[in-house]
Amino acid sequence: VSLLWFSTKEKPFKALPGNRGWPLAGETLSFLKPYSANSLGVYMNNHISRYGKIFSSNLLGREAIVSADAELNRFVLNRDGKQFKTAWFAAPRKIFGRESIAFATGKTHMKFRSIIADFLSMKRLQTVFLEDADHLASDLTKSWRDGDVISAKQESFKYCIKLMAKSTLSIKEEDDPRMQMLQRDYSHFLSAIFSLPLNIPGMKYWNALQGDEYNYDLLEMLMERKEYSNEEIEDFMLGMIFAGHDSTSRAITFMLYLLANSPSAVITALQEEHLKIINSRSDKKQQKLSWDDYKSMKFSRCVIKETLRLSSVAPFIPKVATEDVRYKEMIIPRGSLVIVHMRAVQLDPFAFHNPMNFNPWRWLDACCDDEKRKRSYMPFGGGTRMCPGENLAQLEMAVLLHHIIINYEWEMAESAAPDRPIYLPYLDFPGGLHIRIKALHLFDRN
Numbered sequence: 001v002s003l004l005w006f007s008t009k010e011k012p013f014k015a016l017p018g019n020r021g022w023p024l025a026g027e028t029l030s031f032l033k034p035y036s037a038n039s040l041g042v043y044m045n046n047h048i049s050r051y052g053k054i055f056s057s058n059l060l061g062r063e064a065i066v067s068a069d070a071e072l073n074r075f076v077l078n079r080d081g082k083q084f085k086t087a088w089f090a091a092p093r094k095i096f097g098r099e100s101i102a103f104a105t106g107k108t109h110m111k112f113r114s115i116i117a118d119f120l121s122m123k124r125l126q127t128v129f130l131e132d133a134d135h136l137a138s139d140l141t142k143s144w145r146d147g148d149v150i151s152a153k154q155e156s157f158k159y160c161i162k163l164m165a166k167s168t169l170s171i172k173e174e175d176d177p178r179m180q181m182l183q184r185d186y187s188h189f190l191s192a193i194f195s196l197p198l199n200i201p202g203m204k205y206w207n208a209l210q211g212d213e214y215n216y217d218l219l220e221m222l223m224e225r226k227e228y229s230n231e232e233i234e235d236f237m238l239g240m241i242f243a244g245h246d247s248t249s250r251a252i253t254f255m256l257y258l259l260a261n262s263p264s265a266v267i268t269a270l271q272e273e274h275l276k277i278i279n280s281r282s283d284k285k286q287q288k289l290s291w292d293d294y295k296s297m298k299f300s301r302c303v304i305k306e307t308l309r310l311s312s313v314a315p316f317i318p319k320v321a322t323e324d325v326r327y328k329e330m331i332i333p334r335g336s337l338v339i340v341h342m343r344a345v346q347l348d349p350f351a352f353h354n355p356m357n358f359n360p361w362r363w364l365d366a367c368c369d370d371e372k373r374k375r376s377y378m379p380f381g382g383g384t385r386m387c388p389g390e391n392l393a394q395l396e397m398a399v400l401l402h403h404i405i406i407n408y409e410w411e412m413a414e415s416a417a418p419d420r421p422i423y424l425p426y427l428d429f430p431g432g433l434h435i436r437i438k439a440l441h442l443f444d445r446n
């Protein structure tokens with residue numbers, strides 16, 4: 001009886017409302033069409049209003065389900081590695097290498113995750129990462145002058161890539177040739193790393209372990225385990241450096257954009273919070289941020305959360321069903337694509353009142369929507385592949401925000417072409433997002 005019940009209740013997803021688009025191309029072009037960051041894009045808006053939050057399509061030559069539904073999204077992400085796997089649109093194997101964590105599955109994936117967990121441990125966040133981020137953010141903001149027009153995209157990139165270069169390879173100096181290669185081109189960069197005789201005791205890498213108990217880099221952590229081939233180490237490092245700087249620098253750029261366009265009350269609340277940190281120091285010359293300082297940045301954390309909600313650096317994750325999967329009354333056939341659309345969920349008006357409004361206070365008010373909000377907020381994905389850099393990314397954002405907010409005001413600089421964020425479909429700032437900064441003198445540095 002129950003078999004009969006299931007077979008009559010189950011619907012193949014082809015029965016889902018939706019549109020198959022053109023033969024072969026399906027709806028791929030309209031799905032990938034660039035759109036402005038202050039919207040969800042024509043494709044998603046039209047389809048959700050016509051078909052609801054879960055609809056069928058044909059994307060990249062495959063039968064597809066597009067999900068703007070928090071529950072289905074979590075269902076799929078939680079089953080990555082069991083019933084689903086990531087579907088890559090481009091050919092990132094050529095870019096990241098075939099041993100990258102992005103393609104690792106099963107035990108290999110778990111081993112990589114355990115290295116990353118050590119690398120990004122709370123202890124290291126509280127010590128080396130905080131100290132390095134603080135130092136880099138201070139240097140970066142000190143290099144700006146009153147009235148300068150700077151590219152927020154470039155400056156954020158510099159800050160994040162330097163932090164990754166230092167923590168993964170102990171590259172400290174700007175003029176280190178590897179640093180320049182890293183900024184220019186990943187493939188050259190790789191050959192540069194591995195042309196160095198890294199295994200020889202006494203070399204820079206091995207020496208870097210001296211001193212602080214937590215002050216070692218990722219390459220050392222990998223090499224110490226002595227179980228990885230050069231190719232595995234190469235690809236893993238490349239993947240980490242990429243994952244570790246790219247999304248965070250985009251999120252920071254978007255935060256600066258949102259703050260440049262936000263009501264003055266947001267800036268005032270931030271300034272108050274960060275000046276309090278400075279004024280609470282008994283020694284005003286002591287300028288280093290402590291972990292307690294970071295923990296006290298309550299409103300800044302709301303700004304960061306709201307930035308990540310609105311920015312959706314990773315707007316969606318494409319997954320493929322590796323077997324027939326039953327979800328409620330539906331069967332998702334093996335080989336079909338599921339677009340886990342996190343951005344659509346984060347902009348869902350049923351979960352977030354006035355979803356396009358930048359409103360950091362929404363994260364302060366405990367209200368009836370709490371549970372819905374929690375379920376709908378997933379900028380770092382979920383399940384077995386959930387971003388392991390979540391805490392580091394937020395730390396980096398808060399530390400840079402601290403240094404900027406106490407020293408500068410900024411506004412969008414006028415430019416010939418519109419300089420606005422767009423989704424390509426990943427978040428980008430084609431014009432570089434130019435801002436004009438004005439130096440502030442909010443506190444006495446002596």
Ligand code: HEM
Nearest residue numbers: 243244247248251313314379380381385387388389392393
């Ligand atoms: C605002 C910044 C960031 C955002 C929005 C972000 C977002 C994400 C998302 C959504 C995923 C999941 C992909 C999937 O399910 O297939 C992911 C994976 C990953 N992220 Fe992040 N990330 C950020 C920063 C970082 C940082 C700072 C690091 C490392 C230092 C990092 C390292 C990784 C790695 C290694 C993975 C792959 C995990 C795996 O496959 O098991 N990310 N990230």
